[in-house]
Amino acid sequence: MKSSDLFARAKTLMPGGVSSPVRAIKPNPFYVERAAGSHLATVDGADLIDCCLGYGPLILGHAHPVVREAIERQLEKGWLYGTPTPLELDLAGMITADHPAVDMVRFVSSGSEATMAAIRLARGYTGKQDIIKVEGGFHGAHDAVLVKAGSGATTLGVPDSAGVLADLVAHTRQVPYNDPEALETLLANDDVAAFILEPIMGNIGPVLPDGDYLADVREITAAHDVLLILDEVITGYRVGIGGAEVFYGVKPDLATFGKIIGGGL
Structure with a gap:
């Protein structure tokens, strides 16, 4: 499904079709399927260089292997305790x-x-x-x-x-x-x-x-x-x-x- 189709559906589910005003791009925002390093892959098949990186937090890029491995180790122990840790x-x-x-x-x-x-x-x-x-x-x-x-x-x-x-x-x-x-x-x-x-x-x-x-x-x-x-x-x-x-x-x-x-x- 293309970004334009996804956006059409999104407008029936969310005000303006987006969760943040900064994503309200005309005629429609592009939808990302996966990301690695400095690149985003859209559902439309485009390969884009990401200069925002989550608006700041992804200073090491998308899916950095060291970060991913640390997350995987923690997921094995659970991801929400509701207690001090x-x-x-x-x-x-x-x-x-x-x-x-x-x-x-x-x-x-x-x-x-x-x-x-x-x-x-x-x-x-x-x-x-x-x-x-x-x-x-x-x-x-x-x-x-x-x-x-x-x-x-x-x-x-x-x-x-x-x-x-x-x-x-x-x-x-x-x-x-x-x-x-x-x-x-x-x-x-x-x-x-x-x-x-x-x-x-x-x-x-x-x-x-x-x-x-x-x-x-x-x-x-x-x-x-x-x-x-x-x-x-x-x-x-x-x-x-x-x-x-x-x-x-x-x-x-x-x-x-x-x-x-x-x-x-």
């Missing part, structure tokens, strides 16, 4: 060893859940309500961060999606990326729990931080008793061991990771 301690130990700012780890199921938990933790710890994000920054699909781009630092957050209540984003402010002065101005007048940002913008980019921007952000947030959350769901382990935290030498109060931590599983 020694493996999670090994993984947590690796993450804390690689990141000087990370003392402890809480595992969740998605990047969206990670940023949602980090924001909730920041609000609970500080007792403050407002958060700040960067215009155009993406921190998952939960209501507090689905704020319309361009609403600006001087206005309340405006929902970026139908179904998001205005009351839920009223406590989310925005500032431009690479603009520490805008952050300083906003923090001088607002009671803010946390500033969450992608150290390297990925949703509209990539856009790199200018000069000492991340160091300035760290200094400004610390001066105003605002927690700094580095959202490394995209950059973690992809700009190097230790992610952007180590690469740029900035120590956040909280950090979120995703995708590559699970290696594509």
Whole structure:
């Protein structure tokens, strides 16, 4: 069956025929039958070079033999226990060893859940309500961060999606990326729990931080008793061991990771 036929069926089963908007390619997405290394084989018989690699986690490519063999060994022992397992301690130990700012780890199921938990933790710890994000920054699909781009630092957050209540984003402010002065101005007048940002913008980019921007952000947030959350769901382990935290030498109060931590599983 060709991709066009599969997509026609998919549209009867899933809204828009896809599970993510990024896959809504016109006239239809291509459907993959198998993959190995850097190549994808489609149901239409095409051999494609994959420059996305699962949007990041497959840094070793598809079906790497060493990874596949490790998965096969674990499958023989089972794949869902619903209990603690020694493996999670090994993984947590690796993450804390690689990141000087990370003392402890809480595992969740998605990047969206990670940023949602980090924001909730920041609000609970500080007792403050407002958060700040960067215009155009993406921190998952939960209501507090689905704020319309361009609403600006001087206005309340405006929902970026139908179904998001205005009351839920009223406590989310925005500032431009690479603009520490805008952050300083906003923090001088607002009671803010946390500033969450992608150290390297990925949703509209990539856009790199200018000069000492991340160091300035760290200094400004610390001066105003605002927690700094580095959202490394995209950059973690992809700009190097230790992610952007180590690469740029900035120590956040909280950090979120995703995708590559699970290696594509």
